[in-house]
Amino acid sequence: MSLQLTDIVKSFKEDLVLDGVSLDVATGETLVLFGPSGAGKTVLLRLIAGVIEPDEGSIRINGADMDGVEPEDRGIGMAFQNFALFPHMDARENIASPLIARRESKTGIKRRVEDVARLLKIDHVLHHKPKELSNGQKQRTALGRALAGEPSILLLDDPLRNVDAKLRFEMRLELPRLLKDQQATVIYVTQDYKEAMALGDRIAVMSGHGIAQIGTPEDIYLSPANTEIARLFGDPVINLLEVTPERGEAGVQVKLSGTAVPINPGYTGSIGHSCILGIRPEGIHFADAGTPGAFPVTIEAETPLNEKTVTLAATENKREILISRPSGTSAPDSGQAHIVIDSGAVILFDRATGNRIALPATDAAKGGAA
Amino acid sequence: MEHTSTLEKVLRGTAITLVILFFMFPIFWIFLMSFQTNETILRVPPSIVFDPTLSNYTALITGKLDTAAGTLEISFMKNLWNSLFLSAASVAVGLVLGVPAAYAFARLKFRGSEDIAFTLLSFRFAPPLLVLLPLTIYFQQIGLADTYLGLIWVYQLIVLPLILWIVRGYFEDIPADVEYAYRIAGHSWGATFRKIALPLAGPGIAAAGLLAFIFAWNNFVFALVLASADKQPVTVGALAFVTASGIQYGQVAAGIVLSILPTFALALYAQRYLVEGLSLGAVKG
Amino acid sequence: MSDATMNQKPRRGFRVSRGALPYLLSLPALLTCIGILVPFFTAVAYSLQRYRLSQPWARKWNWGENYLNFLSDPAFWNTLKVSLTYAFLTVGIELLLGLGIALLLQKRTRFNNFVSIMLLMPLMTAPALASLMWKLMTNPGFGILSYFASLIGLHDFRWASDPSTAMLTVVLVDIWVYTPFIMILLLAGLRSLPQQPFEAAALDGVPRLFVFWRITLPMLTPFLLTATLFRVIESIQQFDIIYAMTQGGPGDKLTVFQVEAYLNFFQSTNVGRSAALLMILWAITYILSNIFIKNWLRLRERQRGEA
Numbered sequence: 001m002s003l004q005l006t007d008i009v010k011s012f013k014e015d016l017v018l019d020g021v022s023l024d025v026a027t028g029e030t031l032v033l034f035g036p037s038g039a040g041k042t043v044l045l046r047l048i049a050g051v052i053e054p055d056e057g058s059i060r061i062n063g064a065d066m067d068g069v070e071p072e073d074r075g076i077g078m079a080f081q082n083f084a085l086f087p088h089m090d091a092r093e094n095i096a097s098p099l100i101a102r103r104e105s106k107t108g109i110k111r112r113v114e115d116v117a118r119l120l121k122i123d124h125v126l127h128h129k130p131k132e133l134s135n136g137q138k139q140r141t142a143l144g145r146a147l148a149g150e151p152s153i154l155l156l157d158d159p160l161r162n163v164d165a166k167l168r169f170e171m172r173l174e175l176p177r178l179l180k181d182q183q184a185t186v187i188y189v190t191q192d193y194k195e196a197m198a199l200g201d202r203i204a205v206m207s208g209h210g211i212a213q214i215g216t217p218e219d220i221y222l223s224p225a226n227t228e229i230a231r232l233f234g235d236p237v238i239n240l241l242e243v244t245p246e247r248g249e250a251g252v253q254v255k256l257s258g259t260a261v262p263i264n265p266g267y268t269g270s271i272g273h274s275c276i277l278g279i280r281p282e283g284i285h286f287a288d289a290g291t292p293g294a295f296p297v298t299i300e301a302e303t304p305l306n307e308k309t310v311t312l313a314a315t316e317n318k319r320e321i322l323i324s325r326p327s328g329t330s331a332p333d334s335g336q337a338h339i340v341i342d343s344g345a346v347i348l349f350d351r352a353t354g355n356r357i358a359l360p361a362t363d364a365a366k367g368g369a370a
Numbered sequence: 371m372e373h374t375s376t377l378e379k380v381l382r383g384t385a386i387t388l389v390i391l392f393f394m395f396p397i398f399w400i401f402l403m404s405f406q407t408n409e410t411i412l413r414v415p416p417s418i419v420f421d422p423t424l425s426n427y428t429a430l431i432t433g434k435l436d437t438a439a440g441t442l443e444i445s446f447m448k449n450l451w452n453s454l455f456l457s458a459a460s461v462a463v464g465l466v467l468g469v470p471a472a473y474a475f476a477r478l479k480f481r482g483s484e485d486i487a488f489t490l491l492s493f494r495f496a497p498p499l500l501v502l503l504p505l506t507i508y509f510q511q512i513g514l515a516d517t518y519l520g521l522i523w524v525y526q527l528i529v530l531p532l533i534l535w536i537v538r539g540y541f542e543d544i545p546a547d548v549e550y551a552y553r554i555a556g557h558s559w560g561a562t563f564r565k566i567a568l569p570l571a572g573p574g575i576a577a578a579g580l581l582a583f584i585f586a587w588n589n590f591v592f593a594l595v596l597a598s599a600d601k602q603p604v605t606v607g608a609l610a611f612v613t614a615s616g617i618q619y620g621q622v623a624a625g626i627v628l629s630i631l632p633t634f635a636l637a638l639y640a641q642r643y644l645v646e647g648l649s650l651g652a653v654k655g
Numbered sequence: 656m657s658d659a660t661m662n663q664k665p666r667r668g669f670r671v672s673r674g675a676l677p678y679l680l681s682l683p684a685l686l687t688c689i690g691i692l693v694p695f696f697t698a699v700a701y702s703l704q705r706y707r708l709s710q711p712w713a714r715k716w717n718w719g720e721n722y723l724n725f726l727s728d729p730a731f732w733n734t735l736k737v738s739l740t741y742a743f744l745t746v747g748i749e750l751l752l753g754l755g756i757a758l759l760l761q762k763r764t765r766f767n768n769f770v771s772i773m774l775l776m777p778l779m780t781a782p783a784l785a786s787l788m789w790k791l792m793t794n795p796g797f798g799i800l801s802y803f804a805s806l807i808g809l810h811d812f813r814w815a816s817d818p819s820t821a822m823l824t825v826v827l828v829d830i831w832v833y834t835p836f837i838m839i840l841l842l843a844g845l846r847s848l849p850q851q852p853f854e855a856a857a858l859d860g861v862p863r864l865f866v867f868w869r870i871t872l873p874m875l876t877p878f879l880l881t882a883t884l885f886r887v888i889e890s891i892q893q894f895d896i897i898y899a900m901t902q903g904g905p906g907d908k909l910t911v912f913q914v915e916a917y918l919n920f921f922q923s924t925n926v927g928r929s930a931a932l933l934m935i936l937w938a939i940t941y942i943l944s945n946i947f948i949k950n951w952l953r954l955r956e957r958q959r960g961e962a
Contacts, residue, residue: 051550071553078554084547088569101556149556382759386770389756393774393831399799400788412797471684478677486681488948490688495944496695497892499913500933503920504694504701526687534684539959559676588781590895595917605783609899612787619791626788630780637779641772645843648778648836652881652955653843 001062001075001152001185002027003048008057010043017043019209021057030179030186032200034193034232039206041189042081045155048187050074061153072101077151077184081158083142085130091117091141092126098149116144119178136167147182154184160195172198193233197221205229223347227276227354230347236281236310236322242351243277245270256341257316259295263346266359274351281310281324283345286331287338294338297321313337397630403623411619426624446625448600449607453629456593456603457586460522461579464529469575472534473567476541477549487534494531494650501527502595509596516598524592529582532650536581539651540574541567577643584633604629701930708924721931730907730915734932738911740822741897742890745829750883752830753837760838761845771842778835782828786899789828790815815901821908828896833889837882844878845871847958877954884947888940912936 005023009016017040025031033041046052048059050071059066066074077098085094092113099109117123120140130138143159160168176199179186190196196203197217204214205225213225224230230238243254251265254277263277287294297313300320304310304327311323311331323339325331348357403411405422430446474480475487505524506515514520544567552562568575590605597606608625637644645653678685705717725731756774760767777785792800793814804812815824848871856866872879894913897903903914910918912932919929 046550049550049554051553070558071550072556072558074554076554078551080547080551082545082547084545084551086548086552086566097552097557098555101561145551145555385755386759389759390770390773393777393835396785396788396792396831397776397780399792403791414797414802416797416799416802467683467687471681474677474680478680480677483677483681486685486688490684491948492941492944493688493691495888495940495947497913497916497933497936497940499894499916499920500698500930500937501691501694503916503926503929503933504697508694508697523687523690527691530684530687539955542959584779588779588784590781590783590899591913594898605781605895608784608787612790619794619797622787623791626784626791629784633779633781634776637775638772641775644775645839649840649843649881649885649954650951652951652958653840653878654847654958 003153003185003187004058004060004063005044005048006058006060008044008047008059009055010040010047010052011055016209018047018054021210023204023211023214025185025187027185028183030176030188030199030201032196032203033187033189033206034191034196034200034203035206035212036232037191040209041206042157044206045078045157045187045189048153049076049078049155074153075151076153076155077146077149078155079142079146079157079159081161081189083130083138083162085138085141085145087130090127090129091122091133091137091144094130094141095126095144095148097145098151102149112148113144116148119147120144135163139163139167139171147178150182150184152184154179154182154186156186156188158189158191161191168195175199193235197233205232223356224278225356227278227349230278230349230356234280236305236324238347239277239279239281239284239321240349241277241279241319241321243275244272245275245348247271257295257297259293261293261295261341261343263343263348264359267348267357270348270350270357275357276349276351276354278347278349279341279345281322282308283342284321284323284339285325285342286323287340289338291338291340293343294340296336296338299332299334299337313339400623400626403620404627406620406623408619423620426618426620427628429618429621430624430628444611444621445599446604446607446611446628449602449604449611450628452593452597452601452607453587453603453605454632456518456521456525457583459518460525460529460586461533461582463522464526464533464582465575465579467526468530468533468578469537469568470563472537473541473563475534476538477546477567487538490534491531491650493527498527498591499595502592506595516596516601518601521592521596521601524596525586525589527592528585528589532582532585532647533575533578536578536647536651537571537575539646540571543574544570574643577640577647580636580640581643581647584636587633698930698933701926702934704927706926706930708920708926717927721927722935724928725931725935730910731932733907734910734912734915737822737907737909738891738936741826741829741893741909741911742887744822744826745833745890745893746883746886748826748830749834749837749886750879752834753882754841754879756834756838757841757845760842763846771839774835774838776835777832778839780832782832782895783899785832786825786828786896789824789831790900793824816905818905818908821901821905825897825900825909828900829890829893832896833886837886840882841875841878844875848874877950877957880950881947881954884943884950888943888947891939891943892936 003023003025005021008018008021010018021044023031033044035041043052047054050066050069061074086097089097095113095116096109099112104112113126114123117126120143122137122140122144125133125137128137130141133141139159139162146154146156160171163171172195179199188199200217202214202216203220205212205220207228213220213229220229221233224233227240230240241256243256245252245254245263245267247253248260248262250262252267252271253260253262255261289296295315297315299311299313301312302309303312307327308324309327309331311325313321313323315321321339331337349355350357402418404426405424406420407423407425410420430444433444433447475483502524509515509520514523548570549562549566552566553559557565587603588605589603593601593603593606599610602610604625608622608629611625612622702721703716703718704714705720706714760771780788792798795801795811795813795816801812801814813820815821852870852874853866856870892913893911894917897909897911897914898917901909903910903918913936916929916932916936919925919932
């Protein structure tokens with residue numbers, strides 16, 4: 001089912017939490033709400049679920065206004081960050097609760113609970129009370145409870161937050177398939193950008209009482225709306241360097257360590273302005289001295305990071321730069337080296353506002369290339 | 371703290387002994403007295419050596435008091451029954467009225483809720499006679515004078531604030547998300563209240579009920595003002611009994627023992643919750 | 656399936672709107688409240704009337720006269736004096752004694768827990784019955800306490816019947832009943848204090864008396880305040896113990912507010928004066944209970960925060 005939020009405003013006493021949030025989620029879509037804690041993600045979920053009411057604005061499910069519609073009548077399933085299992089009921093009763101509410105037959109309930117439990121690999125602990133379950137089992141039970149009623153809208157509030165790293169990794173692999181099978185509209189809250197990129201059809205980045213940017217994971221990774229969002233996505237974090245673009249031979253260029261580095265010619269409008277140049281660590285490569293655009297750096301440290309290796313280097317004026325390359329490829333590991341910047345991967349931000357400087361001519365093409 | 375001197379140990383031991391002696395002796399002495407006849411009670415000097423007799427208790431329970439002047443009817447068992455009935459009924463009414471209200475105050479914060487909760491609490495601190503004296507006149511007019519119903523209503527003055535504030539704390543301790551989860555799973559607020567809030571606050575509700583029972587049982591002034599002899603609980607009845615039984619001190623003692631045993635038993639059973647109850651939910655034991 | 660959940664809208668015929676629900680839940684309790692507020696306002700009216708049950712024909716509004724009369728009424732000043740003396744003596748002694756016992760029992764040992772539970776028995780005794788117990792023990796003929804008094808040379812010590820020792824006797828009963836109240840609250844308070852300051856002080860070899868005055872007492876203050884105010888409010892209204900013991904006698908030695916009001920109402924049938932007395936008592940307790948509730952709320956929030 002589709003979900004529409006229009007100009008939602010919500011404050012608690014004097015604390016403004018959401019200030020004019022609008023959101024459109026299509027049927028069957030998985031939308032990830034991503035942002036730091038306190039950005040209002042959980043509040044937004046609760047508003048959709050109907051357990052709290054907005055001060056202003058409207059929530060529509062499939063076009064029907066939800067104002068005054070009780071939580072139990074909204075056809076929603078929700079998994080809470082802290083699981084919120086019913087402590088006095090065993091896992092089976094927990095998972096069965098949406099089915100009991102609908103007064104389904106005993107055999108129907110039993111079958112559905114066992115199907116869900118098998119799917120989530122908790123069929124062997126159905127008779128346990130929540131306090132006898134491990135964190136991972138609790139999390140799966142909470143998920144099972146949200147899924148059991150086959151809700152048309154599924155709200156998942158950071159369900160992997162309170163489970164250990166191994167389980168989180170497993171679930172991150174399992175969840176996309178699970179969510180697709182449900183054919184439900186999913187709103188998924190997380191603070192982990194990898195989870196957001198792995199699960200979301202689209203990501204809504206929340207900050208400062210509202211949605212700062214909404215788009216596909218690629219959009220957000222390649223064209224972050226501002227430096228703040230650019231920093232939130234990507235590990236190692238994006239390099240941000242203060243530059244002032246100038247006119248070069250081939251179009252636009254910036255000076256890094258005294259070397260002219262060409263950037264996208266579409267940035268002509270920024271010539272002479274104070275800017276911040278953003279370049280992802282994987283957009284920087286080691287090169288031989290003398291390669292056009294190559295400039296010298298001093299290598300300071302190197303860290304292997306699973307499938308890639310990250311090098312920390314410093315430019316001549318002591319600005320630090322992170323360089324990432326696939327593990328196994330060779331690179332200078334100490335002393336002086338030269339690097340080149342992939343000019344197509346450069347993102348330019350306005351230094352005063354932090355906002356990305358738009359590239360009207362090439363934005364679409366670049367998005368497609370990724 | 372580890373290196374306590376011998377002198378300190380002795381002082382501590384003496385202090386504890388004195389404390390126990392002061393607080394336990396009256397109960398111990400009355401208990402002994404309840405197994406004695408006037409003959410041994412009136413001995414000078416008093417002694418704890420005597421032939422125990424159950425005659426005091428049998429007289430109280432059968433309601434027949436044999437004196438030199440003949441057999442006397444005593445209504446002590448009726449008083450005991452009144453205490454039981456008044457306390458139990460007051461607590462039942464208090465729970466029915468107080469638990470939903472406690473839930474409303476804890477969960478569904480609404481306009482004026484705190485004011486109402488505090489008004490209810492302040493009843494606990496107002497002089498009871500302030501309400502009781504006009505009530506004697508009103509009760510005459512509306513026919514509640516000397517009825518159980520009227521008494522049970524007035525008992526809410528002590529029972530209701532206690533239940534309200536203790537149970538409210540227990541409802542507040544239930545994570546809101548647990549209740550939300552049940553609503554979202556498709557249950558009405560009523561079902562959520564019955565299936566989630568009530569069972570999870572269950573121990574607290576039971577404790578509040580037990581404590582309210584003790585306070586109702588121990589109350590004196592309500593029944594003194596509003597009840598006639600046949601509706602009186604033991605607290606009031608025992609006082610009248612002193613004059614009625616003349617010089618049968620053993621029976622007075624036995625009456626006291628029978629009247630305080632139920633509260634002792636309940637207090638022992640609910641001791642974990644006593645501190646919380648006595649502080650109206652402010653301090654956890 | 657998913658469409659079905661959306662469409663099964665109003666299942667129940669009767670639905671309560673969100674706004675009305677809390678009021679509906681607390682309504683019965685509210686009505687009980689109102690039932691109690693009516694007699695309260697009646698009492699206010701009585702206090703402003705010349706009203707004697709024995710002379711109903713002479714009943715009329717005399718506005719503040721009952722209160723004005725108090726100024727020149729030695730019986731009123733006696734009541735005020737007796738009530739305050741009683742409250743001051745009982746709460747003062749109970750506080751010192753309760754704190755002392757709580758400190759003695761502070762360590763969580765099996766023996767200490769057992770003693771603290773045993774000490775609750777007087778508190779669980781109905782105060783009226785406690786008076787009766789003490790009456791039996793202070794009987795001049797066979798009372799064990801009268802016998803003890805004679806052992807230390809106090810022959811014919813008449814306890815509550817003697818004007819000079821009546822106050823002492825009822826205060827003793829009050830102490831017996833209510834010291835455990837203060838003790839148990841302070842014990843809970845002592846045991847809930849964080850341990851680090853004490854461990855640090857022990858490590859530094861800080862003298863224990865200093866630790867008590869500078870660490871224990873300040874940290875215990877909210878508990879002390881709550882317990883003290885609670886007891887002051889109750890003690891200044893004490894009725895059960897005094898009425899059961901002496902009915903306010905001998906003479907007017909123990910005519911505290913509520914006893915005096917009770918006697919005014921039922922013996923002198925002077926409803927106006929009785930109500931005016933209770934209004935003054937109410938004003939005192941109202942001020943005290945407001946201070947109390949502030950403290951109590953702070954303590955409640957703090958304790959809940961920790962849980």
